[in-house]
Amino acid sequence: MSGSEYGRYGGGGRRRWAEVLVPLAGAVTLATLLGIGAYAFASAGAACSGDDTVTLDVAVAPGIEPAMAKAALRFNTDRLPTNVRPGGDAGGEGGRCARAVVRKADPGAMAALLAGRSVPQGTGDRRPDVWIPDSSLWTALAAATPASPGSTPSPSPAPAGGGAVEVTRTSVARSPVVVALPRTLAASLARQGVTAAPSWDNLLNAAGGTAGGAVTKNAVIPPGSVRLLVPDPARVAAGMHALVLTDILLANDPNKDSIFTGIVRTARESTLPTVESQFTRFRPAATGRQPIALASERDVWAFNRTRPAEPAVALYPQEGTLSLDHPFTITTADPGRRAAARRLERAMASEATRADVRELGYRSPDGKAPGSFTAAAGVNPGRPRELPAPKPAAVRQVMQSWSKLSLGIRILTLLDISGTMAEPIAPGITRLQATARTAQGGLSMMSNDTELGVWAFSTELQGDQDWRELVPVGPLGERIGSATRRQAVLSRLGSVRPKTTGDTGLFETLTAAYREMTRTHKAEFGNTVLLFTDGKGNDDPGGPSLERTLADLREITDPGRPVQIVMIGVGRDVDTRELRRIAEVVPGGVYVAESPDQIVKIFLQALSRRIGE
The missing domain is CATH 3.40.190.10 (Periplasmic binding protein-like II)
Structure with missing residues (x-):
């Protein structure tokens, strides 16, 4: 005590000390009767630090971090105690002073961490006590049950023992x-x-x-x-x-x-x-x-x-x-920390915090726009x-649908060039021309990392073989000689002609293509055999029967290396009976395109099967 302080309380100091201590003792007694810890009372007027302090780790979306840091500073300066009474569920932590430490955290990475789809690599991606992502959509993903490597997360909530993700009704910005x-x-x-x-x-x-x-x-x-x-x-x-x-x-x-x-x-x-x-x-x-x-x-x-x-x-x-909507989300299961988080939640709903978020270009939770919003x-x-x-x-x-549908596509296209593909499907357009033009147009939907190849088939196109490779399967952006594979596919589709004397060697070709795509299967792609045919069925007298083909396809099928077969019959008089028998054995589907513009819609419909897989 300094000399000046001693002078204020010394020389008759007992009376002055009593004047200070008696009201203080009464206040402590009142606090005890009200169920508030004596330390909690003291902490309201003292610095919030030391071993007894509850320090909340608050992870926030980077854009909102400056406003949340200001809100945390106000919360820490107020030095309010947690709202848990001594001897309560907090296990003796009632009445402890609380402070918040704000840090930036990428919402997508944090959602994966909280859902158990990633493992912390350092202090920057540890599990927080409070999480404020930029959108409630992330909290929906964070609540998914942890998945095994390579699998899609289940839409069921995470078990409580794993640390529940509780989205409160508080939004800090919009x-x-x-x-x-x-x-x-x-x-x-x-x-x-x-x-x-x-x-x-x-x-x-x-x-x-x-x-x-x-x-x-x-x-x-x-x-x-x-x-x-x-x-x-x-x-x-x-x-x-x-x-x-x-x-x-x-x-x-x-x-x-x-x-x-x-x-x-x-x-x-x-x-x-x-x-x-x-x-x-x-x-x-x-x-x-x-x-x-x-x-x-x-x-x-x-x-x-x-x-x-x-x-x-x-x-x-x-x-x-x-x-x-920047939701205030509690991610700790500890009762004392949850109580402190509730206090922080109320503090962040202040008008001062709303003004801070508007200053950053966000609307406050009530939808009020910043004054800087002008034309x-x-x-x-x-x-x-x-x-x-x-x-x-x-x-x-x-x-989950995005994850499936945005996978790379790997397709082996089988193009029927038998004699009946020379028949008209529209005025001045043959079945083969319509199919080739649609396939050419479909290339615009495919990025350079799409893997594509083209076979033509009829009967005896290459010796006794019913099919011939026009372009090998590979990335469209890859160079083949002096041109890219995309350019090669466009060129071959533009120059292909029907074999006027050829029949439809469907079964032999389809079996060979399915075997090749299964053998070369790539897990990071959706692997597909895409068949365009006149729908007249197999009419190769020297080829395998339907029953032999079905048996071969069953033997080739490997659930660990799935390949779907999409079969499109081109024209109005398509007979799909044999194709549908095949679709009962292997994953895939049978579709009929009566006009050229239907082929793209059918292809999208076939791709959409991934959503339900």
């Missing part, structure tokens, strides 16, 4: 998912009288995807006029929201699976690793198909604050949208229509 256009494109569309609020359906159709059936059909942006860019749904919340939105809007469409498959295949070819990488594609005075990006409203605001040469403009689709900033302060939040099971199903 940012709607929007469509971002280059400002010059937005201005051009405005001059054409295009509305500022197009439908999701129109946007997908304009970008080359297949239009849905549960949304409006008003033509706004001309079809095929823009390129759709999508941030990786497995890593970026805005990309995941785009898939979930598509699923919601297709809910009542009878062709939902095949339409969703077409959109996924279109999106896969324009997927970028981050939201920021989408904006790098925006160019001043761009010509041709200009890019449109899927992003959060805050992403558009933040990008425009960098003063880019080509700013972005946010469009708000008329059906409504979903928002990145010049590319965003609209008005509150967009919100669609109902999806259920966690639906989110997991959508992401």
